[in-house]
Amino acid sequence: MKLLLRTLASAFMFAGILAGCLAILLLVILMVRFPALLIALVLACWIYRKQKVRMNP
Secondary structure: OHHHHHHHHHHHHHHHHHHHHHHHHHHHHHHHHOHHHHHHHHHHHHHHHHHHHHHOO
């Protein structure tokens, strides 16, 4: 029973890692295809960094 549970957990971990990698790959492809998304992402990161610095003096 323990071996079955470990195998099932490993299968779910593999599926999760695979789904995460595919999501990141699709985001990179979208950012290359639509440069406005890249600009929006850079702007959002810049605003987040400024807010984080302002909140932690």
